[in-house]
Amino acid sequence: MNPFLDKLHPYPFEKLAVLTAGVTPPADLKRIAFTIGEPQHAAPQLVLDALRDALEGVSKYPATKGEAPLRQAIADWCARRFGLVQSRLDPERQVLPVNGTREALFAIVQALVDASRPARVVMPNPFYQIYEGAALLAGAQAHYLNCEAEQGFQPDFSQVPAEVWRDTQLVFICSPGNPTGALLSLEQQKKLLQLADEHDFVICADECYSEIYFDEQNPPPGLLQACEESGRHDFSRCLVFHSLSKRSNLPGLRSGFVAGDERLIQAFLKYRTYHGCAMPLHHQVASVAAWQDESHVQANRNFYRAKFDAVLEILKPVMDVQRPDAGFYLWPVTPIDDEVFTRRLLETQNLGVLPGRYLSREVDGHNPAVGRIRIALVAELDECIEGAQRMRRFIEAGC
Incomplete structure (x- = not known):
């Protein structure tokens, strides 16, 4: 057995299952789940058509590197989306298709961390638990940066001690954040670039929620954009991770990419060649169609805007809840303990949410996510409204 397996924490949904064991929700209320960030909007028809037309690809082994049309489509999308003029990605050497960002975020740590010397992986707190698990299984130590409401749910890199x-060796950033929806500004990302040079670490930017935002004129900035504006045309020390799961409502396609520093990409390609995780050819063809089209993505954002408008109107009078900068989560304060709130909400309203504390760790005696819940507004509008109304009734009744 790998001894590091014993260091892994139970996954948040395992904890939720334990918390709600034995609960019998009202039989007359349909179950509504605000728990998992799994988009429920319809998949784009143009992608389904491309997938169906490419099914003969199942008879061939795919290359780990991915086919040239997909890598080119990804490089072109990055250039359009992040304004890359001087710093355009080389699709041959700086782009690598992956089977969703979860697979890549985990694997990159295994490929890059040198456990023969002291190794730390810095991450926001709360966080996507893959960051932590990847660090622990690579033999590294996780270092958590609390993201408090008072600081806009941002990690404060100035508070990292010199010995850390x-x-x-690696810093994870997540912008828009999961679960907070907070954005790292370009200036914050540029300062992190300076720190990476000063302390010799790699920045891994999880940007899988970047295409769900509210202002069409101001999309969330990304690390590639920070590199472009900093004159960092080789993207040194930088890797970005993107996915079609949220952007295009395709979580089951398992399609994303990692892009950036050529040296790191080529090392990761070597690792993944042995890992055996090449993207199926028909998935690649479908992914090309998705990355080349923006109309379905804009329509998707419109759906989310309508849901946030409706749900916030219902909940704001009874909860401390704010519209996030981006993403599809709400991160409200609960009027009672977050675990008690979650269990009772399911028991009385057949409505599932996730306790905030399951997405965070206690640091110096404090867990910044205690007393909050994560609400994933992934269902259709009517169901989100019904769920918000049930939650309001629950709170107004005294929880």
Whole structure:
């Protein structure tokens, strides 16, 4: 057995299952799940058509590197989306298709961390638990940066002690954040680039929620954009991770990419060649269609805007809840303990949410996510409204 397996924490949904064991929800209320960030909107028809037309690809082994048309489509999308003029990605050497960002975020740590010397992986707190699990299984130590409401749910890199920076090999950032929806500004990302040079670490930017935002004129900035504006045309020390799961409502396609520093991409390609995780050819063809089309993505954002408008109107009078900068989560304060709130909400309203504390760790005696819940507004509008109304009735009744 890998001894590091014993260091892994139970996954949030395992904890939720334990918390709600034995609960019998009202039989007359349909179950509504605000728990898992699994988009429920319809998949784009143009992608389904492309997938169906490419099914003969199942008879061939795919290359780990991916086919040239997909890598080119990804490089072109990055250039359009992040304004890359001087820093355009080389689709041959700086782009690698992956089977969703979860697979890549985990695997990149295994490929890049040198456990023969002290190794730390810095991450926001709360966080996507894959960051932590990847660090622990690679033999590294996780270092958590609390993201508090008072600081806009942002990690404060100025608070990292010198001895931590000394051993840091990789820093995870997530913008828009999961679960907070907070954005790292370009200036914050540029400062992190300077820190990466000063302390010799890699920045892994999880940007899989970047295409769900509210202002069409101001999309969330990304790390590639920060590189472009900093004159960092080789994207050194930088890797970005994107996915079609949220952007295009295709979580089951398992399609994303990692792009950036050529040296790191080529090392990761070598790792993944042995890992055996090449994207199926028909998935690649479907992915090309998705990355080349923006109309379905804009329509998707419109659906989310309508849901946030409706749900916030219902909940704001009874909860401390704010519209996030981007993404599809709400991160409200609960009027009672977040675990008690979650269990009772399911028991009385047949409505599922996730306790905030399951997405965070206690640091210096404090867990920044205690007393909050994560609400995933992934269902259709009518169901989101019904769920918000049930939650309001639950709160107004005294929980």
